Amino acid sequence: MNKIISISIISLFLLVSILSAYPILYASSVSFSVTSQWLVSPPYVAPGEKLVPLQVTLIYHGSDNITNVQIIPIESSPYIVYPNDQQYSLSVMIPNQQYTFTFIGNITPNIPLGVYNFYLQIIYTLGNQVYTQTITVQIPIMGYVQLYSTSQVNGIVFPGEEDLPITLTIYNTGTTPALNVTLFLNSTYPLQFITKTVNIPLIQAGSFTSVQVIANVYNNATIGTYRIPLTALVYGSYHSLNTSITINSNQTVGGKILTPNILLGSGADQKGVPVTLNIIYNGPVPVESYDIQIFLPNGFTNETNGNIIYIEGGSLQPYQEFDISFNVNINNASLGSYLFPIKIVWNTIEGEGLLVSVVQYSTFTITLMGQPNLEIFVNPIVLYAGSVNNVTLIIRNVGTGNVYNLSLSISSQFSILNALPRIPILKQNQSIRIPIEIYVPPNAEGEPVQLVVTINYLNSLYQSSVYQQELGFYVSQLNAPSIPIIITLNPSIIQPGTFSSVNLILTNTLNTTLYNISIEISSPIYSNTSAYDISYLMPGKTYIIPLTLFSQVSGQYSISVLLTYYENNIQRQEQLSLPIYVMQLNTPVIPILINFNASTLLTGEIQYTTLIIYNTLNESLYNITISLSTQGQIYLNTTTITISLLRPLQKIVIPVEIYTDSSGIVTISATISYYQSGQQRETQEIVNTLAAGSVEIVITGVSSVPSVAVRGGIVSITATIYNFGTGPANGLTVTVFPPKGIEVIGENTYYVGNLGSDTSSTFTFAFRILNFTKAGTYIIPVEYTYTNDVGQVLHSYSNISLTVLNSSSVFNFSSFRHSNAFSNHIILYIILGIIIIIIIAIIVIFIRRRGGIE
Structure with a gap:
């Protein structure tokens, strides 16, 4: 009997153990798989980088939903989240569902490259019990910064020279960008740097950045080439760099071209194009005269079709600036940059009245940008009342240069339903088709319609320009017969003081051919054609009559067109009036151009992007201060940008963070203060980008x-x-x-x-x-x-x-x-039932055997 009780107790203990182990078994079925990637481009990070975004993708594997989920990063090297309160909470996680989280953190400096572990603690509720798991996220820290430098000076360096400008070029041959680089300049023989440190905001991987520093040369320096040590601090680590400087002579006579890069709004087959070079004579002694030879590359000739331009000049004092002007013929040269070698002979008097000629060689660059010329066409020219009309706007650049940052606006008495795009670039001989939707109300039937299209753009010289053109339409009557011939003028806007080519376009709207068409043109401005005859015009066909118009005075004029033609042997007439606009275009120069280097921003989240700041002039700008102010619910982490120097046509990139909670145009006002040619100037600029709500x-x-x-x-x-x-x-x-x-x-x-x-x-x-x-x-x-x-x-x-x-x-x-949790419960209960039946069967067999023995 005691054995029976013992067996029963053991069986019950086994059963209770199985049931109590069920939550543990149940919880142990919960697991997570995880992947990660750096949200930077290129996708490498280096030791010491700060505020690096890490995207972690988590997949929950289990049989049931888990609730009240918390994802908490565990602070540990080498990736420490900052700020340290970053965590995520989810009300529920669904089995095999993918979840993505982004953490911002700093990489521990001075650690070896490799793959490290980043830990996340996951707290969740399952079956009314709270569980905690720690998962490991592998993060590769394989990026590195590798720097080396070169130096360049203009002219010959001699001992005792003061305020010598040296251009240092820092190359980054590593795999990650170098942010906030501090360059320490160590004075060593024969240089004493006046500039002690230089801050470089960014050096992209595989790229370089040039900075200008000032130094004095020791009086006792001898001729030779010297190695100058430099030190760069980036991401908390110091990098040793070396550059070289060459002392050539104890004294030199020479000058410098102050406009080494010249932009011309010219193209092929242009004669007598004027060019001006600005040169400074650096001394150190006066010159009696100078002779200059400019050697022309292929595609350029002088006014007598030769390949050398000769210029002579008089006396100059040290540090005197002067201009030389000459004309070149551009023959078959394509758009682009061309190098012009120049030879300057400085004739000086030294010692006992001895005339000494010093020869200096240099170069300058002429970049042919071409001249843009925009034309606008539209199709179709017939609109229908009481409906939305789909019209295609065709913008064509028929000039010799590119056009940049085109923004369109349309002025019309009717509603334009769709938004007009911004066009980054319209190249030479390129055209773009833009669909527009025009709603024409029913009461507009039978009326002519004018659309004024205004295009603001930067021309090939990066100057702000405006082009306008009026487009003519006709609104078809709902129940009235069509006008037999529709006439439009394209373009309907011209510039004053120039002979402009326009097209008079006739369209036959009938289903029959019209014959013996006579056109009489009356114009208050000059027109090269007053009468024109067409033998026939087939159904639905158009005929283009080229016109040349000219006016000295801007304003709006009306050109009258009288048509006489035969329709089914019946003579008919039409009298139409076409507007023509003569408009003066304004092209102010934008000295400093600011743009976002980003596509559409996403509302409701911080965007990490950059501002591109570009000097559009052919001269250096100094002590630049840019004050940014936002409009509406917009956050920008950087509101003041200070730049010591912008060289001609130089671009620099400034990293910024921006946040907006509304979609549409994001507008930032920029107040720019700078020094140009020793004078302080100020300008205003509007920086626009587009923000849109995210869709997931x-x-x-x-x-x-x-x-x-x-x-x-x-x-x-x-x-x-x-x-x-x-x-x-x-x-x-x-x-x-x-x-x-x-x-x-x-x-x-x-x-x-x-x-x-x-x-x-x-x-x-x-x-x-x-x-x-x-x-x-x-x-x-x-x-x-x-x-x-x-x-x-x-x-x-x-x-x-x-x-x-x-x-x-x-x-x-x-x-x-x-979820298949219910099925799992049923299977478990069946297994438990089978175990209980087996235990009862063992007890019964044991009792019977004992009874038989006794």
């Missing part, structure tokens, strides 16, 4: 009816999608691309409509499994096409994982799976 479409549920058979089976799929972004997905369409063996019943595109932020919707497709389809798993790509809240057309993608069995199939999305 995630599949949160799916159902299929019925099961899928291998041969000839049909399944209907309904999926639930949710927009987790901050902006709407307007006009959302879903398109599927099934593989071979699976086909869509009906159209493969489903129109969802507008899917706002934090809203859900569904889409449904029916699929047929073909007879030859084998059992297995098939991936069906899904494409989402939509427009964001600023009118940009975007795409995102997902996949359908379709498993086909011999008799049925399971259909799910790769990012979603139904």
Whole structure:
């Protein structure tokens, strides 16, 4: 009897142990897989970098949803999050769902390159119990900065020279950009640096940055080449650099070209193009006279078709500036930069009245930018009342130079429904087609319409320019017969003081041919044509009459056109009046151009981007202070930028952080103070970029009816999608691309409509499994096409994982799976029941045997 009680107690203890172990077994089924990537370009980080964004992608593997999830980074080297309160909280995690988190942190300086561990602590609730797991995230720290330097001086360096400008070029041959580099200049024989330190904001990987420093040369320096040590501090580490300087003579006579880079708004086949060089004579003694020879490269000649230009000049004092001007013929030279060698002979008197000629060689560059010339065309020219008309605007650059940063605006009595794009560049002989939507009200039928298109742009010399052109339309009457001949003038805006070519365009709107067309033109301004005859004009065809117009005075004029023609042997007449505008264009120079180096910003999150600051002039600018002020709900971490020097045509890049919570145009005002030619100047500039709400479409549920058979089976799929972004997905369409063996019943595109932020919707497709389809798993790509809240057309993608069995199939999305916790519970209860039955059977057998023995 005691054995029976012992066995029973052991059995009950075994049962209780199994039941108590169930939560542990249940929790142990929870696991996570993790990947990471640096959100920088190039995707390398180096020891000592600060505020580096790390994106961690977490996939939860388990059988049931877990709730009250907290993701907390554990502070440890080499990646320490900053600020240290960064963590994420999720109300629920779904099995096999992918979650992405971004942390900002600093890399520990002076550590070896390699792959390190970054730890995350995950706290979650499962089955009314709280669990904690620590997962390891592998992060590669493989980037490095490698610097070396070179130096350059203009002319010959001699002992005792003061305030010698030296151009130091720092190269970064590493894999990561070098931010906030501090360059320490160590004075050593024969140089004493006046500039002690130089701060360089950025040196991109595989690139270089040049800075100018000032130094004095020791009086006792001898001729030779000397190695000068430099030290650079970047990311908390010191780098030793070396550069060299050559002392050539005890004294030198020479000068310097102050305009080494000249931009010309000229192109091929232009004669007598004026060029001016600005030169300074550096001394140290006066010169009696100078002789200059300029050697012309291929494609250029002088005014007598020779290849050398000769210039003579008189006396000069040390540090005296002077200009030389000459004309060149540009023959078959294409656009681009050309190097012009120059030889200068300085004739000086030294010692006992001895005339000494010192020869100096140098070079300067002429860059042919070409001259842009814009034309605007439109198609069609007939609009319909009471409807939205789709019109194509064609902008063509027929000049010899490129056009930059084009922004369009349209003035019209009718509504322009769509936003007009900004065009970064329009190259020579390039055209671009821009669709516009014009709503014409019903009461406008039968009336002529004018659209004034204004284009603000930077011409090939980076000067701000404006081009305007008026486009003529005709609104067709709703119930009245068409006007037989429609006449438009293209372009309808010209500049004063120039002979302008325009086209008089006739369009036959009838279904019959018109004959013996006579045109009489009356114009208050000069026109090279007053009468024109056309034998016939077929239905729907156009005829172009070229005109040359001229006016000295700007203003609006009206050109009268009288048409006489025959329609079905009946003579008819039309009298039309066409407006022509003569407008003066204003082209102010923007000395310092500021732009965002970023595509569309995303609202509701901090963007890490850069400002590009560009000197558009052919001379240096000094002591530049840029004050930035924002409008509306915009945060910018940098509001004041100070730059000591901008060389001619130099660009520098400034990293900034910007945040906005509203979509549309983000406007920043810039007040720029600078010194030019020793005078302080100030200018204002507006910096614009575009911000849009983010769109993140995630599949949160799916159902299929019925099961899928291998041969000839049909399944209907309904999926639930949710927009987790901050902006709407307007006009959302879903398109599927099934593989071979699976086909869509009906159209493969489903129109969802507008899917706002934090809203859900569904889409449904029916699929047929073909007879030859084998059992297995098939991936069906899904494409989402939509427009964001600023009118940009975007795409995102997902996949359908379709498993086909011999008799049925399971259909799910790769990012979603139904919970099977209930099934797991049933299986566990069955196992426990079987164990209990086995224990009872053992007890019964034992009792019977004992009874038989006794």
